[in-house]
Amino acid sequence: MGVHEIASGMNADPGLLAAQAGDPDAFGTLYHAHVGRIFALCLRLAGDSRRAEELTQDVFVRAWERLSSFRGESAFTTWLHRLAVNVVLTDRRTAWRRSRRFELTDDPAAFERGVDRSEGVELDLEAAISRLPEGARTVFVLHDVEGFTHDEIADMARIAAGTSRAQLFRARRLLRGWLER
Amino acid sequence: MTCESARNLIDSYVAGTLAARDALALEEHVAVCAECTIDLAAAGSLAGPVRALPRRMDPPGDLWPAVRQRLVRKRTPGWGALAAAAVLLIALTSVVTALLLDRRDATTASLASGAAAVRMVEAGYVEQALELEAALEQGRERLAPETITIVERNLDVIAKAIAESRAALEQDPANQDLRILLRTGHEQRVALLEQAVRLSREL
Known part of the structure; x- marks a missing residue:
């Protein structure tokens, strides 16, 4: 299924379509529209501004890589937020495996x-x-x-x-x- | 009402969306439960301040140039590159196999049986691929249909390359180049499956 077929069933935002087709500048528009909310999420989850900046970058790079899998079944914001949470938690699990310290606990x-x-x-x-x-x-x-x-x-x-x-x-x-x- | 049931209602109570009957039951429970009184008070006192938190916070610096740079680097080696690699693999396999068979030394062909040579090369890869295929099957529904199509198409290409190398090695079991070619095919298959599984778990 091509990008345009994917987008035909959703609220075909031309910028989103262009980004899905591989236009980095169109993706830049999406980035600037959403970076504030994603950085806020990363900052609150990470509790550290520098780490939040790195995670924010990772989220948008991951979003770029996965953009073709966005099928418009949910709002783009919802999709992006869920992806951001996954990026942060995956990063944390990886860090935990390295450090063997983790505080998500039943205690x-x-x-x-x-x-x-x-x-x-x-x-x-x-x-x-x-x-x-x-x-x-x-x-x-x-x-x-x-x-x-x-x-x-x-x-x-x-x-x-x-x-x-x-x-x-x-x-x-x-x-x-x-x-x- | 148990404390667990009460806790499940606290958020709706604070939001004012709880049915009157449930709200009354919660209030009756809270009146005699110190722990749930604390939880209700905490939820109530935080609800307003949490709503007032800014939803957007700009990063201290402009992150876009760094992100943009990573996009250009990252976009190319995606599925497209894998597809190209797979196509290249089968093309190379065909050409190289033909060349290798053409200059086969008949005296070395009898050094080992073809089947044994293939088994030696494939040991471990087949099991690894089966495990990855099972893992991919579990995460399949999380992948977009077009991603699955690309993965399957590339697996087919690689499978053809492997089959061709395997057949050639069976004919010429002592040929080291054919062994390398067969091993490369399996490594490509495992790498592709690993990437697909990783994707299915990250989404």
Whole structure:
């Protein structure tokens, strides 16, 4: 099936069609339209600006490579966001295999370990999110900020949906505690 | 109501979308459950600030030039390059096989049986390819139909090249060049399958 056949069944955005046909400049337009949301997602998931910049680049390179598989069954934004989450979580799993450290866990008490609480420092929500342990931060960002369901998060993060729920409630408790201090 | 059921309702309650009967049941549970009181309060206090978070944040620098550079580099070696490689492989196989058979040394042909030579070269590759094919089958539905078509078309091309090399090696089992050619075909097959499986898992 050719690019134009793929796009014929969707809201055939000419820029998207051109990008699918291999036009990097058309893809640049898509990039500029979406980079703000993708960087925000990467920054919140990674908790680190420099890493978020690298991940944002990876997301768009991956999107370019996979663009022919976008068939318009969902909005392009939805497709791109899901791809971005997969890129970040895949990168994290790869890093984990290298470092053998990973905090997506069924043990809720583990959420609090290793957190720099910085006593007496008032935090805004963004800073507080960045201080959440990785597993709790991932679920909080994906569920409360990005609107993914627990089942979707479970699928993407390769955890049980119950674990996702437990992490979310733990994340909220931690955040509320820090913000009200 | 259990704490688990209550937790499942908290978000809808905070959003104001919970049916009145369920909302009442949740309130009754929360009135006697300290843990769920904390969870409800946390959800309620964060809902507004989370909604107020910016959905867009621009990166500190312009990332587009670096992304653009990687696009040009990346686009070429995709499926198109694999297809070209596969076509090249079969073309080379045909030509090289013909040349090699043409200058075959009849005295060396009897050094090993053709079947044994083929088995020696193919050991490991066949099992590896079968495992990858099974993995690809599992992730098949996540790949776009046109991607599957390209993968299958290229696997066919490679299979023809392998078959041709195998037949030639059976005729001339001592020919090292034919062994290399057969091994190259299997390596291409495994590489293509590995890439397809990787794609199906990443999507």
